[in-house]
Amino acid sequence: MSVALVLVEHEGGAIKDATLSAVTAASQLGEVHALVAGQGVGAVADAAAKIAGVTKVHVADDAAYGHNLAENVAPVAAAIVKDHCDYLVAPATTTGKNIAPRVAALLDVMQVSDILSVEGPDTFTRPIYAGNAIATVKSSDAKKVLTVRGTAFAKAPAEGGSGSVEAWSGGGDAGLSSFVGAEIAASERPELTSAKIIVSGGRALGSSEEFHRLIDPLADRLGAGVGASRAAVDAGYAPNDYQVGQTGKIVAPELYVAIGISGAIQHLAGMKDSKTIVAINKDEDAPIFQVADIGLVGDLFKLVPELTEKL
Amino acid sequence: MKILVPVKRVLDYNVKPRVKADGTGVDLANVKMSMNPFDEIAVEEAIRLKEKGAATEIVAVSVGPAKAQETLRTALAMGADRAIHVQTDDEVEPLAVAKILKAIADEETPGLVILGKQAIDDDSNQTGQMLAALLNWGQGTFASKVEVDGSSVNVTREVDGGLETVKLSTPAIVTTDLRLNEPRYATLPNIMKAKSKPLAAKTPGDYGVDTAPRLTITNVVEPAKRSAGIKVGSVDELIAKIKETGVIA
Numbered sequence: 001m002s003v004a005l006v007l008v009e010h011e012g013g014a015i016k017d018a019t020l021s022a023v024t025a026a027s028q029l030g031e032v033h034a035l036v037a038g039q040g041v042g043a044v045a046d047a048a049a050k051i052a053g054v055t056k057v058h059v060a061d062d063a064a065y066g067h068n069l070a071e072n073v074a075p076v077a078a079a080i081v082k083d084h085c086d087y088l089v090a091p092a093t094t095t096g097k098n099i100a101p102r103v104a105a106l107l108d109v110m111q112v113s114d115i116l117s118v119e120g121p122d123t124f125t126r127p128i129y130a131g132n133a134i135a136t137v138k139s140s141d142a143k144k145v146l147t148v149r150g151t152a153f154a155k156a157p158a159e160g161g162s163g164s165v166e167a168w169s170g171g172g173d174a175g176l177s178s179f180v181g182a183e184i185a186a187s188e189r190p191e192l193t194s195a196k197i198i199v200s201g202g203r204a205l206g207s208s209e210e211f212h213r214l215i216d217p218l219a220d221r222l223g224a225g226v227g228a229s230r231a232a233v234d235a236g237y238a239p240n241d242y243q244v245g246q247t248g249k250i251v252a253p254e255l256y257v258a259i260g261i262s263g264a265i266q267h268l269a270g271m272k273d274s275k276t277i278v279a280i281n282k283d284e285d286a287p288i289f290q291v292a293d294i295g296l297v298g299d300l301f302k303l304v305p306e307l308t309e310k311l
Numbered sequence: 312m313k314i315l316v317p318v319k320r321v322l323d324y325n326v327k328p329r330v331k332a333d334g335t336g337v338d339l340a341n342v343k344m345s346m347n348p349f350d351e352i353a354v355e356e357a358i359r360l361k362e363k364g365a366a367t368e369i370v371a372v373s374v375g376p377a378k379a380q381e382t383l384r385t386a387l388a389m390g391a392d393r394a395i396h397v398q399t400d401d402e403v404e405p406l407a408v409a410k411i412l413k414a415i416a417d418e419e420t421p422g423l424v425i426l427g428k429q430a431i432d433d434d435s436n437q438t439g440q441m442l443a444a445l446l447n448w449g450q451g452t453f454a455s456k457v458e459v460d461g462s463s464v465n466v467t468r469e470v471d472g473g474l475e476t477v478k479l480s481t482p483a484i485v486t487t488d489l490r491l492n493e494p495r496y497a498t499l500p501n502i503m504k505a506k507s508k509p510l511a512a513k514t515p516g517d518y519g520v521d522t523a524p525r526l527t528i529t530n531v532v533e534p535a536k537r538s539a540g541i542k543v544g545s546v547d548e549l550i551a552k553i554k555e556t557g558v559i560a
């Protein structure tokens with residue numbers, strides 16, 4: 001039976017949801033192994049071994065792996081896949097997208113990025129052109145490297161597995177890069193990629209103050225995550241990790257509320273698989289209305305406070 | 312320090328892609344093509360580093376059909392010093408592009424290679440990372456800030472949780488994100504000047520790279536369409552409709 005190695009993404013000792021979607025994709029390919037790389041990650045490895053379907057966890061525990069540096073982690077993944085596995089499966093997060101192609105090149109494999117489905121052992125579907133087309137792709141490489149779109153696969157149960165844990169040694173610091181620092185936004189709100197409801201604001205908000213004055217209370221009322229268009233992020237109304245779209249986050253919540261967002265194809269690419277889309281825009285011909293289930297035409301500065309008030 | 316900037320010719324980002332009826336791909340006949348927007352950002356960053364005195368020469372590279380020369384001329388008009396065109400009419404996958412770029416990097420010995428983080432046609436987001444692996448160099452992907460400091464470069468990266476900064480020893484790979492800079496437009500005099508800048512014509516064979524694809528695209532379809540929605544006339548109606556979906560009580 002084929003073996004698929006899942007690159008486990010974790011932060012602060014917790015496994016990220018995107019990993020669980022990758023496990024589901026991997027389980028459609030064969031037996032699921034997991035790689036936990038990091039520093040002081042014993043507890044993460046134990047948690048990974050409990051994910052339903054995971055039969056073995058390889059742990060690479062070393063200071064060199066502490067900040068997910070691709071230069072140090074990719075050789076570990078490549079070595080394990082080379083000896084033991086047929087697939088590397090990574091979540092299509094910024095961490096997965098940084099590391100997986102480096103592994104693919106070390107293995108001389110052409111990666112299949114951002115898969116939406118597993119059609120067979122060597123065949124997958126994936127979006128191209130900002131999701132305006134879906135390609136079915138067949139790989140002829142003996143080993144395969146895949147990244148997985150989180151919204152396209154259900155999350156594997158975090159409990160129920162009883163995999164073995166095996167330490168991996170070797171590798172270490174490639175001496176090419178080091179971690180300097182991070183500005184990670186701490187938020188009480190749900191993370192965008194797993195939020196049930198998202199409220200997103202666009203350029204029409206006009207300033208950071210107005211963005212927070214109007215969008216935040218509505219999001220709080222709905223228990224929603226907050227997103228933004230590229231225009232809103234570029235203008236500094238919202239931080240970069242809010243960006244939804246082709247080149248930002250891909251989300252598919254049950255409810256997506258787009259406020260003052262025109263609906264450019266690059267934005268739609270990140271949210272058009274949401275279950276219900278609500279749009280508020282003063283231009284009745286805005287392209288966002290072509291994908292919205294419920295549209296309200298009018299001035300957001302009047303409508304949004306009213307909506308927050310009445311909810 | 313020399314900077315190598317690979318650029319790709321793609322469907323212009325303002326054009327809505329149309330899937331061909333026979334399922335073989337997206338229709339590129341008679342549509343506007345442009346430089347991949349992330350590559351424009353890469354060219355711009357290289358020029359800014361040169362203007363600051365951190366770089367001495369900028370070499371633009373494109374792997375693609377004859378028309379890719381137009382894209383290289385755009386890079387030259389923006390401010391690149393010379394160009395290398397690796398001509399092929401075949402679809403070249405990121406892995407093979409990375410192999411060609413590695414061969415060029417071996418010849419040119421740049422201090423930095425700055426690439427777009429992804430091309431907006433196949434959205435692969437692979438070439439820079441693959442090139443870094445093949446060269447065994449450090450990689451600063453999805454960059455929103457690049458600071459060259461002697462023999463190292465600090466790259467601030469846009470990551471899912473916010474921003475992260477890594478320090479790479481040079482030579483190194485940088486891939487650009489949207490907020491790294493705003494690319495300049497080429498001025499008419501510079502477009503004229505670009506016509507006489509050197510452009511070397513090469514083929515994948517010159518670099519001994521086999522570009523045979525590893526992936527076969529067996530079918531391309533349009534994504535499922537969303538059925539048309541409704542417009543409501545008031546906030547009260549909106550709340551009632553949202554409640555009907557059951558997401559909120």
Ligand SMILES: Cc1cc2nc3c(=O)[nH]c(=O)nc-3n(C[C@H](O)[C@H](O)[C@H](O)COP(=O)(O)OP(=O)(O)OC[C@H]3O[C@@H](n4cnc5c(N)ncnc54)[C@H](O)[C@@H]3O)c2cc1C
Nearest residue numbers: 202203204229230231245246247248260261262267282300
């Ligand atoms: C390579 C590339 C990648 C990109 N990636 C992304 C991406 O990942 N995500 C993304 O979002 N974009 C992306 N873009 C940008 C995209 O093309 C659009 O420019 C952007 O999405 C527009 O943002 P917006 O809708 O907020 O602004 P606009 O297009 O300016 O729309 C503002 C909207 O607000 C409405 N409005 C104005 N005032 C009011 C009011 N008082 N009340 C109600 N409505 C009002 C207007 O009618 C308009 O529809 C990318 C572009 C490129 C080239």
